[in-house]
Amino acid sequence: MKFTTEALSDRLLRIRCPGRVFAYLVLGDERAMLIDTGLGCGDLSAYVRTLTDLPVTVFLTHGHLDHAGGLVGFSDVWLHPADRAMLENDSLDARYDYTASSLAPGETVDRSEFLPGYTGPTHDLLPGKVFPLGGTSVEAVALPGHTDGMLAAYILPDRALLLGDGLNSATFFFLGNSSVSEYKEVLQALLPYAEKTDAALYSHPHNYGGKEIIAEGVASCEDILAGRDDHIPLPMGEARGVEIFASKAQTAEGRNADGTAANIFYRPDQAR
Ligand SMILES: [Zn+2]
């Protein structure tokens, strides 16, 4: 089986997809919501049918291929319009290459297992949109930075906030177009959610951190802007031909040396 599921509660399931990426399934009384779809390795829509008979709406946190790669088989798809063009640039080869380079131990992958690209429509998903599912709900919350259309998902009654790739312990902020000062404002606007959140959730298994990560992210932005962050050069920048710095020094295990969780990977031109 390509997918495995862990129940975080009766109504919130975490689906592990090939390529070390999570999708989440929120079960209501009347509808279900699938948040993200992995890389399109294996038939996720058929798998979701084994988990629920309810009609399924898809919420994409953003347009990157490791989140929007498994859309085939779904029809009610929502995505921020700023990330819509990413779906058209998606290719099976790119999804295969990403998955093959991100396999979990013991995981194998074959090109023939990949779904084709999604050519169907998407609905525009804007911050503030709430999806009532019957006894549960999912709200889209603005979190631009990693991409222009990045969204967090606030899930009730679990009081869970999926921060996804938008803010985590290895935030690929350098992939986006934002400045650090813009991102700081985004995170400040997100702070009220920490007060009504019990669990912060992420899209990749190496990410960690509780809801305090939002305040830590604000502090990290302030440090970068003041030139007093740890400013650690990252080897991944060399392969990409661009300088990339981590705001926090990390241990060999990839954890922040100072015990916090938020770490922002940024380009020098974004430090404004
Ligand atoms: Zn991403």
Ligand SMILES: [Zn+2]
């Ligand atoms: Zn991702």
